[in-house]
Amino acid sequence: MKCDEMKKVRLGLIGLGYMGKIHLRNCLNLKSAKLTAVCDISKRALRHAKKVGVKNTFTDYQQLLRDQKIDAVIIALPTHLHKKCAQKAAQAGKDILIEKPLARSVKEGKEILSAAKMNGVKTMVGYPLRFAPSFISLNKKIRSGILGEVQSAYATYIASGPFFHRGEQGIPRPVPEWWFKKEMMGGGALIDQGIHLINLLRWYFGEITDIKSYLGYRFNMDIEDQATCIAKFKSGTISIINVGWFSIDYQLKIELLGTVKNVSAYRNPSNPIATVIQQLVTNTSEFWAPQVNELEHFAQCVKHDLPPKSSGNDALRDLEAISLAYENEIPLD
Numbered sequence: 203m204k205c206d207e208m209k210k211v212r213l214g215l216i217g218l219g220y221m222g223k224i225h226l227r228n229c230l231n232l233k234s235a236k237l238t239a240v241c242d243i244s245k246r247a248l249r250h251a252k253k254v255g256v257k258n259t260f261t262d263y264q265q266l267l268r269d270q271k272i273d274a275v276i277i278a279l280p281t282h283l284h285k286k287c288a289q290k291a292a293q294a295g296k297d298i299l300i301e302k303p304l305a306r307s308v309k310e311g312k313e314i315l316s317a318a319k320m321n322g323v324k325t326m327v328g329y330p331l332r333f334a335p336s337f338i339s340l341n342k343k344i345r346s347g348i349l350g351e352v353q354s355a356y357a358t359y360i361a362s363g364p365f366f367h368r369g370e371q372g373i374p375r376p377v378p379e380w381w382f383k384k385e386m387m388g389g390g391a392l393i394d395q396g397i398h399l400i401n402l403l404r405w406y407f408g409e410i411t412d413i414k415s416y417l418g419y420r421f422n423m424d425i426e427d428q429a430t431c432i433a434k435f436k437s438g439t440i441s442i443i444n445v446g447w448f449s450i451d452y453q454l455k456i457e458l459l460g461t462v463k464n465v466s467a468y469r470n471p472s473n474p475i476a477t478v479i480q481q482l483v484t485n486t487s488e489f490w491a492p493q494v495n496e497l498e499h500f501a502q503c504v505k506h507d508l509p510p511k512s513s514g515n516d517a518l519r520d521l522e523a524i525s526l527a528y529e530n531e532i533p534l535d
Contacts, residue, residue, distance in 0.1 A: 211236070280378065416429065
């Protein structure tokens with residue numbers, strides 16, 4: 203969809219859960235787009251959206267999709283709801299930014315992309331690390347050749363997963379039950395956190411030719427709460443990928459070992475005090491800047507009819523790698 207050059211892209215946001223609220227806030231900082239409508243079943247969330255200036259609110263996303271003035275939508279729903287919503291959005295002619303993972307499975311991902319292709323709409327998937335300066339810098343260094351040949355890569359994403367405090371204004375909120383059901387998530391920590399790292403590493407080194415996984419079940423759920431994968435890439439690089447929901451000590455980093463030079467990149471956790479000050483002054487913070495840049499990129503792609511960096515097809519390759527990792531699980535016993 204191509205918008206008038208002088209007009210802002212008009213966005214609709216579907217889902218006002220944790221990530222949806224982040225998108226809501228970040229949309230206030232966009233230069234190329236304006237959030238004109240939101241949808242959620244929570245009346246409390248809709249009242250908040252009205253308060254920050256969103257004109258139209260809905261409890262049924264199909265009503266939002268019927269709004270001819272909306273150019274594109276952001277889908278921030280639980281993973282098990284992605285396919286139906288994305289298909290409906292495509293049928294309505296809306297370009298789509300959908301939160302990762304694209305879907306619960308490769309099959310569902312293909313069905314989403316088929317609907318998008320049939321209706322001529324763009325599909326972009328939310329991978330904000332692709333818009334983080336430190337990880338962009340790594341890609342430039344690889345391409346420049348200053349590292350030589352990268353023999354090994356170590357990718358780590360350890361955090362508390364769904365177990366962090368989700369309260370608002372001092373009111374505690376329970377963790378949504380879909381987080382802990384394989385049929386709704388498609389998996390655990392590997393598909394939740396590992397897919398971010400796999401997307402980055404594929405950007406750096408090309409397609410994965412082989413991947414094996416060791417999965418951990420510290421909390422005795424039917425989904426893994428930690429995973430270690432060994433992946434081989436088309437470039438010849440071997441990567442160790444560690445993810446987990448088991449620690450309150452947030453760590454997200456990539457280490458590259460080259461024949462000429464070794465480098466690392468980190469995404470540091472947000473400082474609560476600095477974050478509050480930055481949000482009061484600018485409505486965003488350094489930690490969330492990649493998400494703002496991601497939305498701005500999506501808006502530019504819609505406005506100028508350009509292909510997005512993290513396309514639906516790219517995200518499907520990530521799902522294929524995740525699926526192969528699950529198939530190639532090596533028992534720990």
